[in-house]
Amino acid sequence: MGSGESDNKNIMETVLFTLGGTPITLTLALIMGLGLAVIGLVILLIGQSRAARQREEQAHIDASRAVEMERHMADMMRVQSEMTGRMQTMSEIFGSRTSDLARVLTERIDANSHRVNQSMTENRTKTDETLTKLNERLAVIDRAQTNITQLSGEIVSLQSILSNKQQRGAFGQGRMEAIIADGLASNAYSFQATLSNNSRPDALIHMPNGAPSLVIDAKFPLEGWQRITEADNPDALRVAMNGFRSDCATHIKAISEKYLIAGETQDTAFMFVPSESIFADLHERFEDVVQKASRARVVIVSPSLLMLSIQVILALLRDVRMREQAHIIQKEVIALLEDVNRLDERVSKLKTHFTQTQDDVDKILISTGKVTKRSERIEALEFEDERPTLID
Template sequence: MEYVIVGLLGVVIVLLLVLVFRKNNNNEMTERLGHFEANINKEIGEFKYGFSKVLTQDFELLNERIEKKLTLINDRVNERLDQNFEKSNKTFMNVLERLNKIDEAQKKIDSLNGEIVSLQSVLTDKKTRGTFGEVNLEYILNNAFGSNKNGIYKTQVKLSTGVIADAILYAPAPLGTIAIDSKFPLENYQRMTDKTKTKEEREYHEKLFVQDVKKHINDISEKYIIPGETTDEAIMFLPAEALFAEINAYHPELLNFAYNKRVWIAGPTTLISTVSIISMILKNMERDKYAKVIHEELNKLSVEFSRYKDRWDKLARTVKSVNQSIDELHTTSEKITKRFDSINSVDLDKLGNKEDTIKIETY
């Protein structure tokens, strides 16, 4: 564009020189030069208008494409979030429903507290109680994670030391692999709560109950906390809510002992809460995978915006340079017109008798 302008300027200067040497055609050449200048101004104006129109159309088209892309991304994000929120809400409602069922069952257990002897007829020995605890544990894990397990937990797992854990929970970091073992210290608990016995007998059996629980805590700490294989904490599951309530309400020394041994004591309700939280964490981690994809797409879009800005700035500088060249050409044209007017006002016959030379300024 600058070369064209310089070329036009050169043509104008050549015409000026021709006019100086052809005195008899000054008026006609002045008129032609005026028409020529008007045509140049008209063509430059049309060029500016066409260039501005094309630029506006391209910018509008670019904005339209960007808006469509952003709308599409937003729709996809909202769709995935809605799906995930719906699934999370269903899971939460299922947990609440199960907790309500557990509360109802607990009320029934409380109402049947005086008939615990019937339970004793079923749980006659340690093996039977152990089976009851294992079944109860697996039922809770199935409700939380599903019967297919999905690699989140396993039951009856043999560890490197040869011991068998009732369940292994593969929790996300930083929790890691957690061993769960079911314990059911029932005999001394029944005797310490038996109202038919004397106070001294109940206190004696209460001490034995505390010893039983401490032994279970020690066994779990020594057997199921294995450096490099399991996490440095384990869970002791008490399948009867009454046992957990007794320890939690009246035996804080057992809670402190378990804490020092890095063993969590859990009843059915607290274990359900624990595994439900872990389940929600796993689902949130799965949802975060989609959030990472969205973040990557936004980063790519940011790069495109950066390129768009650079190209727009470059185009703006080009337009500014063109406008500046047009202004300079207009100034030169004005000066040439004034010079022709000055030449036309001079008496050429008088000038012919003198040896003065007319010097033409160039701008």
């Protein structure tokens, strides 16, 4: 036993290593190991304590967070409830506004539809009127087209008439006769009458009071004018114009020599031009022809001037007829004056009767006045006789 304990003691005191000059024995190492174990246990306990505290803190934090979360959830539920109420209110307001908007839109759409229908009706009416007027105008245009077609045919026939000299003379004669016949009475003119020199003018206008007749000639040289219109170059135009001047001069001379007869016809004769355009062009480009006709006492007249001359002659005839009837008018005026004088005498007599009647009426009024006054006096006397009787 003793030796064993000694060996154990030696072993325990055996130096294991030196640390910083200090020998480290097994006992010291065991003590140090035990201390380190205690220290480690303490550190472990401290760590566990810290972990427990951390877990407690984490649990507290989690609990706080849970409470906060519950509070947030309650707030969210409250907000959601408020939002639900607001949404319901907004839904009701929106529904009401939607109904009002729908009603307003319906009213406006109805009003717009009414206006559109009214506008369409007015437009349709105006369109119908426009179409009616358009149809009328088209009908007028159709009639005008028909007239133009007929006029074209007449122009063709007129050209065929003017292509022949005798037919041209008949055309001018016809226009002149129509103008004279439309303006004067049948006894105021003569066509193709024979004069004392055996010449036969186209027309004679019989002047009033036995005055000489007015001669009208319708044989205007239209063939010369036609050559002017058909000239296609300056030389041909100059030749045609000279020929037309010569024809006009010859015709004017013939009228002056054959139809101006002293005491039988007027000292002026008419040369009828059957076209206004020819008459205007004649005065514009052939002034010398017009002057020559004036010196020969031949007046160139167009259809309008002939109509005006006929109207003047008609006025003269009416004036002559008025003068012819002047003695009849004078006789009637004398008879009218006699009737007025007789009427004046009768009115004077009637005035005398009325004056006598007025005098008689005045005398009657005087007599009735006297009778009235006498009646009043008599009535007053009767009234005085009755008063004493009444007193008694």
